Structure formats: C-alpha cells, structure tokens
Amino acid sequence: MRAVILWRKQQLFPLACRCRSRTFVSDSTSKLQIFDRQRKRAQRDRAAWFTPAHDPLLHSVSQNLLDRLQDCKKTFPTALCLGGSLQPIISSLSIPPVNGGVEKLIVMDASYDMVQACRNTCRASSDNAVQTEFLVADEEFLPIKESSVDLVVSCLGLHWTNDLPGAMIQSRLALKPDGLFLAAILGGETLKELRIACTLAQMEREGGISPRVSPLAQVRDAGNLLTRAGFTLPGVDVDEYIVKYESALELIEHLRAMGETNALSQMNNILKRDTALATAAIYDSMFSSEDGTVPATFQVIYMTGWREHSSQQKAKRRGSATISFKDIQKQFGSQS
Amino acid sequence: MVRGSKEVLQKAAKTLSDILVCPLSKQPLRYCEESNSLISDAIGVAFPIKDGVPCLVPRDGKILEEEDVSKPENVANLSAVSEENQGRSA
Numbered sequence: 255m256r257a258v259i260l261w262r263k264q265q266l267f268p269l270a271c272r273c274r275s276r277t278f279v280s281d282s283t284s285k286l287q288i289f290d291r292q293r294k295r296a297q298r299d300r301a302a303w304f305t306p307a308h309d310p311l312l313h314s315v316s317q318n319l320l321d322r323l324q325d326c327k328k329t330f331p332t333a334l335c336l337g338g339s340l341q342p343i344i345s346s347l348s349i350p351p352v353n354g355g356v357e358k359l360i361v362m363d364a365s366y367d368m369v370q371a372c373r374n375t376c377r378a379s380s381d382n383a384v385q386t387e388f389l390v391a392d393e394e395f396l397p398i399k400e401s402s403v404d405l406v407v408s409c410l411g412l413h414w415t416n417d418l419p420g421a422m423i424q425s426r427l428a429l430k431p432d433g434l435f436l437a438a439i440l441g442g443e444t445l446k447e448l449r450i451a452c453t454l455a456q457m458e459r460e461g462g463i464s465p466r467v468s469p470l471a472q473v474r475d476a477g478n479l480l481t482r483a484g485f486t487l488p489g490v491d492v493d494e495y496i497v498k499y500e501s502a503l504e505l506i507e508h509l510r511a512m513g514e515t516n517a518l519s520q521m522n523n524i525l526k527r528d529t530a531l532a533t534a535a536i537y538d539s540m541f542s543s544e545d546g547t548v549p550a551t552f553q554v555i556y557m558t559g560w561r562e563h564s565s566q567q568k569a570k571r572r573g574s575a576t577i578s579f580k581d582i583q584k585q586f587g588s589q590s
Numbered sequence: 591m592v593r594g595s596k597e598v599l600q601k602a603a604k605t606l607s608d609i610l611v612c613p614l615s616k617q618p619l620r621y622c623e624e625s626n627s628l629i630s631d632a633i634g635v636a637f638p639i640k641d642g643v644p645c646l647v648p649r650d651g652k653i654l655e656e657e658d659v660s661k662p663e664n665v666a667n668l669s670a671v672s673e674e675n676q677g678r679s680a
Contacts, residue, residue: 292649332609360609369643387606391646395613402609 287416288469290519291364291392294414298337298365301513305341305371311497312512315554316342316409318493319438320354322558323405329355330405330434336393336425337363338411338438339512340372347407348376348384354405360398362389363411365513393421398428406435410554413439413470414517422483432563435485436556440514441492442472443553447541448505448533455532464522476555485559486566493554498547502537505550606644613646629654 305312316339323330333356335343340361347353363369369388376386391397393408393415406425415421425435445467452466471479473492480488499505509515542548560566610619612630619628619637627636628644635651637644 295647360606364647366640366643366645370641373643388643389606389610389646390640390643390650391613392648395646395648397610397613397619397646399609399611399618400616 287519289414289416289517290521291394291414291416291517293519294513294517295364297510297515297517298363298513299367301511302365302367302371304511305513306511307341307375309339309342309512311495311508311552312339312410313342314495315339315438315493316346318554319343319407319409319436319556320346322436322556323354323434326354326434328432328434331355331357332360332403333358333405333407334360334398334403334425334428335362336406336408336411336437337365337368338409340368340409341375343407343409344372344376344386345379348379348386350383353384356384356405359384359386360389360403361386362391362393364390364392366390368513393424396421396424396428398424400427401430403428404430404433406433406437408437408439410438410440410512410514412437413468418471419479419482422479422485426483426485426559426561429561431561432565433561435559435561439476439555439557440470441476441553441555442470443494443551444470446551447537447548448502448550451502451533451537451540454536455529459526459529459532465518465520466516468516468518471555473553473555476557480557480559483559484562486562487558487560489558491556493556495552495554496549497552498543498549500547502534502548505537505548610644610646613648627652 320343333347333354335347340363344359344361347356347359361369361372363372369390373388389397393412394417406429408425412418412421422435422437429435449467453463456463456466473490476490477488480490497505497508499508506515538548607619607621610628611617612619612632612635614635615630615632617630617632619630621627622629622636625636627638628646629636630651634654636654637646637651639645
C-alpha cells in the first residue's frame with residue numbers, strides 16, 4: 255500500500271475545478287486566497303462537538319505519523335502540535351515510554367472549541383506525565399518564538415492553509431536546530447470518487463461545475479515543499495486508506511465530523527437538494543462494491559524534515575572522492 | 591471557580607510566555623493583568639486570553655486605541671495596511 259516518493263500516477267480526473275480555484279486572486283491583496291480560513295474555523299468549531307472519541311481513520315493516520323518518532327534516537331522535550339486531528343496525537347504523545355521523550359506539549363488550533371474539547375479530555379485523564387499547554391492560533395501566523403521547540407507535529411491540518419510553504423517555513427523557524435518536523439496532509443487522490451460523482455451530478459443537473467472538493471497537494475509537490483521550506487534530510491511517503499461507508503451520505507457525515515468539509519473561498523454556497531441526491535446516487539451506482547458498501551479513498555502524504563544542524567550527515571563535495579567506483583566493484587567482485 | 595481559572599490562566603501565561611511571540615510581527619508579547627490579554631507593542635494589538643487559553647489568531651486581536659495606528663476593519667490586513675502607509679510615506 256505504501257509507496258515511496260518516486261511513485262507517480264497520472265491525474266485522471268477533471269482538473270477544471272482545481273485550476274479555476276488555483277488561479278483565483280482576491281480583490282484587495284495579491285495573495286492567493288484559496289481557502290476561507292474563517293469558514294474553516296467555524297467548521298472546526300462544529301467538528302469539536304461531533305468528533306467521536308475514537309475515529310479509526312484519524313487514529314491510524316496519527317499512529318502512523320508518530321511511529322516515526324520511534325525511529326529517532328533523539329528525544330524531543332518540547333513539542334508543538336499544530337491543528338488537525340488533535341485528540342489522537344495528544345493521547346499518543348502523553349504516554350511516556352513511546353512518545354519520543356516529550357515532556358512539554360503545546361497544543362494549537364485555530365478553533366477555540368476544538369482546543370477546549372481537547373483540554374477537557376486532557377483534564378479528565380488522570381495521568382499528567384506530560385505538561386500540556388493550549389493555545390488558539392493560526393498556522394499561517396505562527397506565534398512561536400524562533401528556535402524554541404524540538405518537534406512540530408501537524409496531523410491533517412496543513413492542507414487547509416493558503417500559504418503552505420509559508421506555514422512550513424514558520425514551523426522550521428520555530429524549531430531548534432536539529433528539530434524535527436512531522437506532517438501528514440491529504441493528497442490529491444483523496445476523495446477521488448466524490449470528485450467524480452460531484453462533477454457528473456452537477457453537469458447533469460446544473461449544466462456546469464463548481465469546485466466541491468478542495469484542491470490538494472500532489473505527492474510530487476510534497477518533496478519540493480520540504481526543500482523549499484529549507485528542511486534538511488527531507489522524507490516523503492504516501493499511504494492510501496480506503497474507508498467503506500454504508501452510503502455516500504454517511505461519508506459526508508464523517509467529513510463533517512472531522513471538520514474536513516469544503517472551505518473554498520470561491521465556493522458556491524448553494525447546493526441544490528436535487529444535485530446532492532444525484533451525487534449520492536451516482537456515487538452509489540459507480541463505486542459501490544459487492545457487499546453494498548461504498549469506498550472512499552484517503553491519500554495521506556507524510557512529510558518529515560529536520561532543521562539544519564552541523565551534526566547531520568551531508569553529501570560530500572563533488573569530485574572529493576579518492577576511490578573510484580571501479581575499484582570498489584573489483585574489491586567486492588573478487589570477494590563474492 | 592473564578593479564582594481557580596485565574597490561577598490556571600496565570601500559570602499558562604507564565605509557562606507559555608517564554609515561547610509565544612506576536613503572530614504578525616514575531617516580536618515579544620507583554621502580559622497585561624488589567625485587561626487579561628497579551629499585548630504586542632510592536633503593532634499595538636491586544637490578544638485576549640479566554641479561560642486561560644491565549645487566542646493569537648490575528649482576527650481575534652484588538653487594536654489598541656492609544657496607539658496612533660489608523661484603525662482598519664480587521665487585523666488580518668494590518669500588515670498590508672502598514673506596508674501601504676510605508677509605501678506612501680517613502
């Protein structure tokens with residue numbers, strides 16, 4: 255299931271809606287405003303009340319992300335957790351032996367209700383081995399002092415930022431030298447079934463399409479993003495999760511509970527009942543499997559990067575080698 | 591309850607204060623007990639602390655009156671406004 259960065263797949267789906275929103279420039283500033291951050295905040299406020307205590311998708315993504323900490327010999331006394339799926343991250347970072355040595359955890363989200371919900375569950379749990387602080391802030395305007403945290407974790411939150419490279423640069427600056435940046439974002443293959451169903455239904459009922467599923471980063475972009483943000487030793491890998499739902503409507507309910515519904519600043523606010531039902535019907539008829547469930551793909555891109563430090567391994571200067579590869583081949587060739 | 595939350599708030603403000611900076615200018619913040627907010631002197635904006643949780647989203651900030659900053663509609667475009675002003679004066 256997992257593929258390395260070299261893995262590439264042709265984009266099969268209509269790019270029209272994506273391109274339209276990408277080229278959108280807001281009236282007042284020249285900055286690209288793809289997402290309505292205020293709307294996203296409101297959606298996350300709502301999600302704070304609807305998120306179930308144990309969401310299997312969020313749980314497995316965060317487990318997978320934090321697995322990377324166990325591969326590091328380094329410990330991370332101060333950690334910053336950016337918005338996204340907070341609860342599973344907090345609960346796994348609060349268990350001392352396997353949390354990468356986190357002693358102080360700063361939890362940040364743009365939604366006050368989300369932060370409050372996390373705080374309540376955190377207070378309810380009896381063990382307080384990890385000192386946890388809460389903060390309401392926007393990833394695009396990170397209020398963290400330079401070189402002050404050892405670890406930045408962002409689980410399924412950064413794909414909603416308008417300025418993803420900017421947000422990543424700010425995270426890098428917040429890190430101490432040799433600090434680790436871990437992020438999981440949704441990739442372009444996510445909800446491809448829904449993308450198709452929405453497009454078809456809108457074409458059929460309304461004679462045109464408007465963006466219903468947000469533009470997402472492609473796998474090939476992720477590596478570039480890490481390099482552009484200035485992280486060293488970048489690593490990217492991809493996982494695809496296929497979640498089965500009883501019906502397409504249940505998928506929408508789940509998206510709403512995760513706070514992952516549409517927040518494009520240019521979106522059409524009106525969704526006709528007719529079109530919505532047509533979308534569900536097309537989804538069911540095109541993608542339903544034999545057992546009557548409908549699948550939805552979630553492509554998660556995991557990104558790892560470090561802030562530069564002199565102790566990190568580096569490639570040697572070109573032409574500095576003293577031994578020819580031919581000699582090495584001879585050496586090993588004669589041994590075998 | 592009020593006293594409890596105040597203690598929590600002060601504790602949070604103390605432990606976080608060495609890490610937090612103003613989200614827009616990245617300059618240090620000052621804790622104001624009177625208004626229970628974090629103040630960024632560099633841009634003259636106060637960020638509220640709600641129930642011990644500092645709210646540092648630019649939109650939540652309030653522009654302080656005594657500063658001679660012209661009052662824009664929201665704080666999010668504050669940086670853009672100040673850039674404009676600089677552009678005009680230059």
